[in-house]
Amino acid sequence: MGKTSKDKRDIYYRLAKEEGWRARSAFKLLQINEEHNIFNGVLRAVDLCAAPGSWSQVLTKKLRQNAENDDDVKIVAVDLQAMAALPGVKQIQGDITKISTANEIIKEFEGLKADLVVCDGAPDVTGLHDIDEYVQSQLLLAALNITTHVLKTGGVFVAKIFRGKDVTLVYSQLKLFFEFVTVSKPRSSRNSSIEAFVICQNYNPPPGYVPTMINPLLDHKYCDFNQLTGPNRFIVPFIACGDLSAYDSDTSYPLLLEGQTSYEYKEPVQGPIDPPYKDILEKTKSMQINNS
Amino acid sequence: MSTLIRTDVTSVKLYKDIILAGIGSFLCTFNIKNSKPIQKIQALDGQKIHGIIPSNCLTKLLIFGGKQFVIFNEIESIFKPRGDAVVYDDWIHTAVWLSENEIALLSAHNVVTTWDITTTKLLQQHINKDNSILYSGLLQPLQHDILVFSGTVYSQVILQWFGDEQPLHYLKGHKGVIFSIRCNLQKGIIVTTSDDRSVKIWSVTSACSDYNIKTYWKNAHIDCVHDLYGHLARVMRNTLTNLYIISVGEDSAICFWDYNGNLLKKTISHQNSCIWSLDADETNLVTGGGDCGIMMHPLSSVTHNSHDEVIDISVTPKKILFTARNNIVITRVDNILNYYNSNFSKIQEIKLNHTSTYQLVGLSSCKQLIAVVDMDGHLDIIIENCKGDPGLTKIIETQLHLGKILSMQWAGNRHLVFCSEGGVITVGASKRNTIEIIARYLLPPCKERWLTASALNDTRDALVVGDRCGHVHLYESRRQQPAYTMKRVHGRYGPTSIDIRNDIVRTTGRDGTVRYLKIIESGLKYMSCKDLEFEWVEKFLDSQGKYLCGFRERSLVVYDVENDLKVVDVSCGGGHRAWDAERYIENNHGCYDEWLRIMFVKNTQVYVHTFRLRDIVSTVILPGTHSKEINCLRTYRCRDDDPVTWFITGGEDTTLRVSTSEQEAEFRDRAVFRHLSNVRAVRLLSVAKDETLVVSAGGRAQICIRSITFTDRKVTAEELVDYQIKGTDKERRGNQNWRNCSVDFDPETRIMDVVVDELNEDRVVIYTACSDGEVRVFEWNRRGGRFTMTQEVRHHRTCILKMKMFTCCNKKIISTCGTRGDVAFWEVSSDGTLAEEPALVLRTNDSGINSVDVKVTGDCQFLLATGGDDNAVHMNLVRVAGEGRWVVVTSHVYRDAHCSQVTGLALLDGLCVTTGVDQRLTSVSWRVEGEEIKTEFIDQKYSDVSDIHGMDVVRDTGDRLTVCVYGKGIQVFELLRPPCVA
């Protein structure tokens, strides 16, 4: 397949390269902001599951607009994977489901609270929807757990969510901690993709709630007001985000976009991260694996 | 009530003489001896079964999946639940029986719990220190304790004594998520598999000798002794037998290793889908796959493969053949024909009197007659006796005067077809001790002007032949010139075999295909094609057309095309040498066994391999189907009261399949067709009771039309149209320097949905919704076969997802729905074209529309229902007023049906049934009251099919509605319609 084939198939992949974002996900955060104004007055933010770092890029750009002095802005980015340095972004490499990582993040804020926590975490999908949805929800709950330690009252939490069979359990959990919970799908996210984003506003933990790292937040169970099947399910409002005139990620666009007169192929801003089987590829290069 | 379920088989277990399988939340059982299904029973509630563990006395089963577990009792091979499923707070990865009444579970936050199953009370809970999310685990029961193995995302295996604070060991070495852990205490071996595509064997050595005590493990050294690569993708699971380590993966591969790390055998199963589950005893392996199928593989196939013999003949053999009595005929360069019996002893030698060394040898289809002819026309025909001691007799020796003979084949058992210089085809039949010429034809000129295969159709007196250019010619009524020629049916070597059964001509070729043609009045009609995994397809070995042999590179392969299984693969050096293959049945004390025998020549020796099929062939316990998501599905029934339902499905795996189901177990694919890319939409247009046109479309802008005829459980297909909307010349040429290029061109368009309409007997119109926002209209003439684009309409500026055609107010109307939540209505003119502008445009949903239905409610009024990414069902009552003045009378939203994308919707009288990615099937009643639409919740069901892409109504009897949801699998439900809305 030609070099331009991915540019043709994925408009946001192409735009990310042209605008200097490390990943097409940047547009998701930008479009969420267009609808929900999540960056309003925000100076301190945590970016969970941040690699390769396009959300951190967006945060840097947007938060600096809120500050008189660049030094007033604090961004902490966390991921399992190492990511290339970004000026003004403190990086932590670690697993967000681990206590040690959470403690490191809390330490970074030195008692101050963050205004915004975002999490774009997604597991490597196995292909079995139920496990993938479960692991994704655990990432979200781990992020929520960290949030309960660092987010100021009234703060905002934005996280990727898989709207699968048990998503209402996550909704009801989030609703315990936030006054407003809505689910959104940016126009840059594919219609066919199971991912969406929860926008949780006005952090307001239940009275007497003491954040703890020892017992992670456990999943909710189906109950009378949130049934497995039935008329009573905990469904949060959906709000589409991104301008109607924005590019659509499902649409095939020609290489020459409307209003353009030339097209130039651009290399990706960041090379892909090494896959776990890289070693094996090297080792088996010389070896022939035959099907007998 | 769910009547049919096919989805990922996430768990399998061998239990006594039963195979247990977890298919969604259902426990399904099969008889190991005859593969017959025994029982299907729901075990969990809203969770897939990920593990089935029999108790130590084999009287109970522990079944778990997701956050639930349940205990079943067994009485005489029938399983019954002991109570409701227990819901725990964490995802259960593995479980074990501690005694007949106590179990232990390991869950995803690295927590071990023990339970009393008689009271379903939690006894003990131990939270291990490292509580990052696990992907796998193993609870190894010891005499009095439990050894806990936890597989983390962080590529480690943590080994811990149940109840201890500190782990005993960390097994480090994998580079990705750990997917499975198995342990054999006696051998001191641990086997792990991972995302990093490797299988690792760890050896445990300890100064202490009793592995039941903690000191053994405390003092143990655990080292990775073998790092094994055999899989090309993630290795999902492994299991251990006495002799083998068996691993399965995402690459559809099953690898059999010995404990020294040697790869003994690798086979591909489950149609290239992931293999999710496996279990083995000492004789069999069962696997469950992402293709929804279950297979059983005899372990004897790992080592014991075939009975091998070598026949040594000092002189180079020219041709080798298996005869009707499974004996062997070998012709040699020195004009001698040898006859060997099935025990490989030479029993006869016949001297031939040929003058030319160029000899052609042919075997009749009954395999009893052998013809040998040389270039000069000296012909011998030899017959094998059918009773008594085997023997050959020369029945004809004659001289033909046909010029230089270039090819000879038998057509059936009586006729020989010769082709001599100048393309002269002569058909001869044996008559007493000579050959009578019965017909002569002329082969049109081509580069190497002779025949590669021929067959005769007696009833029509028609001869079908293939030449070296890959053309197939039909000769009829003794006319010299072909009555019909079909060009390039196969590649440049020509068809390797041709046979005819009831007007259907089946040809094989070295282009990796079997093609089906039909003899009709006007000649030959192309019907369909079957693609094989190997390039060189030679011939069928049985009359049913089940076993097909050929060559893949240097190997001789035999395939079971019915079950899509490779049966034999023997490295022989390639197809250019002398070889033969046969399949036969032997009666062994009333027990019938199927055998395969292949032979080939290597260095003046004949190698013969004999296989008893049941030693090597995997058995299909439950037939598989699509290996990835089903994107589109339509059901068809020949008559309203017909119990047989046909499912026509298109999938992400680029196939279009026709399957049938009368009873559940009979659901199986009857035909499989390939597209260039994924199949996203399929529509049917019934043309006769048992015949329908199937229009399928999808990626790479491809549209195909086939006619499918249903007879009994059989499908006959005819390929009518295969069309691709092409880019401009510039794009097709590729390799452009786009930098300064200012020419616009077509992008990689996908067809998202299609609608088909019949203008009259001949004219069919196809409307396509394209990912570049265009509606493209095509017209196809059923008689003339022309398929042309007649119109391109652009209204939506973004991808169109769904389309629906209906009639209201005596107008044909098409609605198109896009990713922006917009619906446009188009009036269709009598010649099938769309109006220039939509009659009405609505924005119903907040985001993309993934399902749409319309119900006409009055003369000029209809209800539109749309569901989509905004997880709501929107209803709009629309009035079609004169002169294109359309108005929305009233609107309504129902938001509680789903919590995710609504992908399937059916609007019936008073009833709206929807489904979505949240795996729910929701029924809501609706009615129009004055200017208002009212809806009311009726019922909701949970489906085991994940990633639901849509729904089709199979039948509606008024009080009962049968619907089929599809996605990663399919499930059929019967809904009782409440009397108030019937």
Ligand SMILES: C[S@@+](CC[C@H](N)C(=O)[O-])C[C@H]1O[C@@H](n2cnc3c(N)ncnc32)[C@H](O)[C@@H]1O
């Ligand atoms: C979709 S990417 C995030 C992209 C990012 N927002 C950007 O804009 O560049 C998801 C990330 O989640 C990370 N991740 C997954 N599981 C994690 C975990 N347990 N702890 C930390 N990061 C995790 C992955 O390493 C991956 O980089």
